[in-house]
Amino acid sequence: MPQMAGLDEGGPLFAQVADRLAGEIADGGLAEGARVPSSNELAAFYRINPATAAKGINVLADDGLLEKQRGIGMFVATGARQRLLARRRAEFTERYVQPLLTEATRLGMDTDELIAMIKDTSSERGGVPV
Amino acid sequence: MNAMIKVARYHLVMPVMVLGLPWATLAGVFAVNAAQGGDKAFRAGLVVIFGMFFVTGVQRIGRWLPFGLALGVSRRSFYAGTALLGVSMSLVSGLVIAGLQGIERATGGWGLSITFFRVPYLLNGPWYATWLTSFVGLSALFVYGMWYGIVNRRWGMFGLLAFIAVQVLVALAVSFAYSRSGGGALLLRPADGHPATLSALGLTGVIAALTVVCLAGGHATIRRVTV
Amino acid sequence: MTPAISATGLTRKYYDQVVLDDVHLAIGARTITGLLGRNGAGKTTLLRILGGQEFPSSGSVQVLGAAPAENEDVLRRLVLIREDQAYPDYQGYPNFKVSHALRAASFCYPNWDPDLASSLLEDFGLRANKAIKSLSRGQRSALGITTGLAARAEVTLFDEPYAGLDAVARQIFYDRLLADYADFPRTVLLSTHLIDEAAALFENVVVIDRGRVVLDTAADGLRGMATTVSGPVLAVNSFTEGRPVWERRGLGSQASVVIVGQISPEDRERARSLGLDLTPLSLQQLVVRASGGPPGAGSLTERTSA
Numbered sequence: 323m324p325q326m327a328g329l330d331e332g333g334p335l336f337a338q339v340a341d342r343l344a345g346e347i348a349d350g351g352l353a354e355g356a357r358v359p360s361s362n363e364l365a366a367f368y369r370i371n372p373a374t375a376a377k378g379i380n381v382l383a384d385d386g387l388l389e390k391q392r393g394i395g396m397f398v399a400t401g402a403r404q405r406l407l408a409r410r411r412a413e414f415t416e417r418y419v420q421p422l423l424t425e426a427t428r429l430g431m432d433t434d435e436l437i438a439m440i441k442d443t444s445s446e447r448g449g450v451p452v
Numbered sequence: 453m454n455a456m457i458k459v460a461r462y463h464l465v466m467p468v469m470v471l472g473l474p475w476a477t478l479a480g481v482f483a484v485n486a487a488q489g490g491d492k493a494f495r496a497g498l499v500v501i502f503g504m505f506f507v508t509g510v511q512r513i514g515r516w517l518p519f520g521l522a523l524g525v526s527r528r529s530f531y532a533g534t535a536l537l538g539v540s541m542s543l544v545s546g547l548v549i550a551g552l553q554g555i556e557r558a559t560g561g562w563g564l565s566i567t568f569f570r571v572p573y574l575l576n577g578p579w580y581a582t583w584l585t586s587f588v589g590l591s592a593l594f595v596y597g598m599w600y601g602i603v604n605r606r607w608g609m610f611g612l613l614a615f616i617a618v619q620v621l622v623a624l625a626v627s628f629a630y631s632r633s634g635g636g637a638l639l640l641r642p643a644d645g646h647p648a649t650l651s652a653l654g655l656t657g658v659i660a661a662l663t664v665v666c667l668a669g670g671h672a673t674i675r676r677v678t679v
Numbered sequence: 680m681t682p683a684i685s686a687t688g689l690t691r692k693y694y695d696q697v698v699l700d701d702v703h704l705a706i707g708a709r710t711i712t713g714l715l716g717r718n719g720a721g722k723t724t725l726l727r728i729l730g731g732q733e734f735p736s737s738g739s740v741q742v743l744g745a746a747p748a749e750n751e752d753v754l755r756r757l758v759l760i761r762e763d764q765a766y767p768d769y770q771g772y773p774n775f776k777v778s779h780a781l782r783a784a785s786f787c788y789p790n791w792d793p794d795l796a797s798s799l800l801e802d803f804g805l806r807a808n809k810a811i812k813s814l815s816r817g818q819r820s821a822l823g824i825t826t827g828l829a830a831r832a833e834v835t836l837f838d839e840p841y842a843g844l845d846a847v848a849r850q851i852f853y854d855r856l857l858a859d860y861a862d863f864p865r866t867v868l869l870s871t872h873l874i875d876e877a878a879a880l881f882e883n884v885v886v887i888d889r890g891r892v893v894l895d896t897a898a899d900g901l902r903g904m905a906t907t908v909s910g911p912v913l914a915v916n917s918f919t920e921g922r923p924v925w926e927r928r929g930l931g932s933q934a935s936v937v938i939v940g941q942i943s944p945e946d947r948e949r950a951r952s953l954g955l956d957l958t959p960l961s962l963q964q965l966v967v968r969a970s971g972g973p974p975g976a977g978s979l980t981e982r983t984s985a
Contacts, residue, residue, distance in 0.1 A: 332906075332959040333941065334899035335879065362861040369854065370879040371711055372861045374899065417944060455751050458787050465779040469769065518765035519780065521732055523787040524754040524832075675749070678733055679765065 327368050335370055339378030347387065347398055348406040358388055358396040455525045459533025462520060463512060470512075471541065474504035475548075485568055497568050498575070501545070505590045509538060509597025513605060518679040527674045531598070535667060538594035546587035550579040574652055585656045592663040599670040606677045681744060683708040683834055683866040684729060688738035691724050691890075698724045700890040701738070706868060706883070711860060713881035713898070714870035715966050721890040722870040723761075726838045729868070730759030742834055755789065757834035760827035762820070762842050766811045774810035777822055781807065781829075790831035795859065799825040802851050816843030824852050828859055837869040849873070853880060874963035884962070888970035901965050906942055909935040910955035918946075918955055925968070 329338045346352045359367070361376035368375065379396055382388045387402040426436045463470055478501040485497050512534050520530045553569040561567055569575070575582045603615045684706040691699040699721045706712050714722050727733035728740055731747035731754050740746060747753045767775045777800070785791045800807060803821035805814075814822065820842050827835055841849050857880060860867060871877050878898065886894035905925060908915055912934040919936050926937040942950075942957060950957050960968075 329879075330959065331878075331902050331961045333903035335902065336899055365857060365861055368879070369857065371857070371882050373710065373882045374879075377899075417948070461786055462783045465783050466767075466769075466773055466775060468773050515767040515769075519767060519783070522759065522761070522764060523783060524751070524757065525787070526731075526749040526751050526754065528749065529751060676734065678727075 329368055329370070335368075335374045336377035336381065339364060339368065339370075339375055340381040343378065343382055344387065344406055347402050348410060350403065352398050354398050354400050354402060356398050357394075358398060360395055455529035456533035456536055458523070459520060459525055459530050460537045462523060463516060463534065463537050470508065470537070474501050474508060474541075474545070477501070477504050482568055485566060486562065486564060496571075498549070498571060501549075502589055502593050505538070505542065505545075506593040506597040509594040509599075510601045510604075511597075512538070513598050513601025513674075517601075517605065517677070521679055527677055528671060531602075531671050531674045534598060535595055535670070538598070539591045542587050542590035542594060545590055546583045546585075549575070549586045550583040553582050554579055574655070577652065581652065585652060588656050588660045588663065592659045592666065595663055595666040595670060599666050599673065602670055602673045602677060605679070606673060680707070682706055683710075684740075684742050684868065686725075686729075686738065686740045689725075689728065689735050689740055690737045691721075691728065691733070692736045698890050699728075699735075702887075702890070702892055704885065704892065704895070706866065706885075708866050709864040710882045711856075711867040711869065711880050713874070713877060713884040714868055714887065715872070715874055715884055716870075716887035717970055718872065720887045720970070722887055723838050725887065726759060726836050726868070726870060727761075729834075730757060730836050732759060755787075756832055757836065758788065758827055758830040758832040759836040760823040760838065760840045762823075762839050764819070764823055768810070768812035770810060770812040774812060776807065777805060777809050777811060777814075778807040780811065780822065781826065784826050784830060788830040788832060790833075790863075792829050792831055795831075796825055796829035799828060799855060802855065803848060817845070817848065818843075820844050821848065824855075828855060831859070831863050832865065834866045835868070837867070839870055839872065841871075841873070846876075849876060853877060856880065874966055875961050878962040884966070886966050886969045894966070894969045898962065901962060903941055903959050904965065905937055905939050905960040905968075907935055907937050907958045907960065908950065908955055909933065909958070910953065914953040914955055918950060918953060 328342075329335055332338075343352070343358065352358065358379065361372050361379055364370075364375035364378070365372040379388065383390060383396065387399055387405065388396045389399045390396055422436070431439070478498075481497045481500045516534075517530060521527065525533070549569060553575065556562060556566070556569045575585055600612065600615070603611045607614070682705040684704065686702050686704040689699055689702040689704070690697065702721075702725065714725070716722050724733060728735055729742055729747060731742075731749065734748055742753050743756055745753050747757065766780055769775050781793075781796055785793060785796075797807075800821075803818075803825070805818055805821045805825070809818075811819070811822070820840055821844065823840050824837075827837060827840065841852060844852070853876070856867070856869075869877065869880070881898045884894065884896065884898050884901070885892060908919055910933065912929060912932055915934040915936055919938050923939040924936055925939060928935045937960065942959075947957065
């Protein structure tokens with residue numbers, strides 16, 4: 323849907339709003355102590371129902387990633403970025419590293435071979451040194 | 453009460469239509485009459501304004517009800533507010549007719565010997581009698597017209613035909629009963645010298661009673677109208 | 680908390696035709712709910728009964744705590760915008776103008792905002808001194824939307840109010856509705872068959888099919904509920920194995936299968952590596968699925984299995 327500025331029908335909108343905000347915090351776009359857009363602002367931007375936007379904000383607030391200053395708005399809590407990055411790392415481990423190790427074992431590779439393979443592939447890509 | 457005021461204000465968003473039209477029509481007929489020149493013969497020109505009040509009553513339901521209901525008033529308030537408007541208009545118009553009648557008398561028929569605002573037997577007496585009879589007559593026709601509008605909205609063409617048929621039957625029954633009771637002919641224009649069997653005031657009373665019947669009937673009929 | 684709108688056992692018949700059949704409904708205050716369904720499903724009749732303009736055959740409705748029909752305490756606080764609203768549309772002189780309609784609305788609705796009305800007229804390019812009789816269908820719709828939004832009624836009912844409006848004008852409507860709703864929350868029930876356009880507005884959706892409520896749920900609860908998996912047949916079969924299936928299509932070596940259930944990030948990875956395309960079913964597609972079919976069969980539960 324073009325008018326939702328990047329949201330899609332793949333899952334609940336409130337969860338997508340929460341994910342995007344979390345992404346901004348993790349990427350450093352929203353610094354700690356910075357004011358988070360209000361639910362009305364988010365709703366206007368994404369062209370969605372304000373209650374849906376509010377629900378997305380509340381998901382992060384319930385998680386302690388945002389804190390409310392009454393009368394002013396929602397702000398990024400201290401330590402939010404670290405927590406999100408740690409969470410991402412944990413997800414990365416579960417989603418990519420675990421299956422990688424499983425598959426490597428199945429192929430009969432040991433850990434050193436796996437590390438060497440990763441280094442070779444990384445330099446081939448000219449990418450970020452691991 | 454509040455809702456009735458809203459309804460009256462709604463009707464008056466176009467004041468020309470409701471206030472001016474009957475009078476504009478009357479003025480037209482009067483002008484035609486004047487152009488034809490006057491003689492003592494009575495021409496029924498004044499009946500036009502009575503007819504216009506009937507038409508206005510029909511239209512106030514037919515055209516104005518749908519949006520009226522969309523404005524958040526109940527059907528009964530719409531009825532009451534519209535009837536209130538019609539009765540108020542009749543009150544004022546009746547006074548104007550009485551006034552014009554007075555001027556007509558004073559000027560000897562507008563200097564042209566026209567008898568437009570003087571109707572023998574019905575509107576020929578003192579100004580307050582003229583006012584009363586006109587007021588009742590105009591009100592009667594307005595609410596009568598409203599009832600037609602409601603019947604049409606609710607039951608369409610067949611409803612209208614049935615409505616008229618019932619009235620005809622009732623009228624026949626009443627006159628049959630009356631003649632059987634030996635009351636003699638119900639003459640409205642008795643020959644000179646004979647006393648009228650029904651005075652103008654009495655007739656006004658009968659029409660007032662019929663007006664009340666129309667008010668009750670219209671009010672009851674509008675309750676389940678849908679638009 | 681009492682719902683702003685509720686219906687219990689609501690039935691409406693015309694002679695022998697049942698238009699609404701035992702409808703039960705509860706709509707919370709200050710929410711935007713979509714009333715969805717095919718043409719002729721009964722949406723218009725339901726809205727008219729809620730707006731006090733039609734009467735139930737049996738059952739009851741309550742709006743703001745009381746039956747709306749002939750009840751001015753309720754009627755004053757609600758507005759129903761109909762696609763086919765009739766006005767006293769005289770033509771020639773004098774004529775009934777847009778300004779007349781808005782003026783009448785201004786003293787009938789306690790929360791009327793004339794500035795919002797003017798700004799909406801401007802947004803839609805509608806001139807206040809135009810005779811209503813001379814308006815195009817789209818312009819009439821614009822007038823209806825203007826009235827409905829500027830009334831700021833506690834309960835605002837829209838019955839497919841966008842007839843004749845192009846996509847740009849419709850988007851203006853959605854945007855203005857959301858903006859005013861954000862500033863002045865109210866209970867909004869909007870019926871539409873252009874579901875995907877309006878989907879993001881709705882907190883909840885109610886789907887009506889042949890006079891019965893077949894779905895009444897949060898919109899977000901539906902999103903992502905079913906997905907079309909398409910690509911090479913073998914890969915598709917491997918991916919969809921063991922999952923409830925709604926629909927299967929094939930053409931040569933390609934297949935397209937609709938499966939039920941949320942797709943996890945792991946699933947996405949797997950699909951990507953298998954060269955499969957995953958497209959979630961849109962709200963519109965889900966609603967179509969919920970309606971139609973033999974009576975009583977419309978539902979979003981499993982109909983066919985893998």
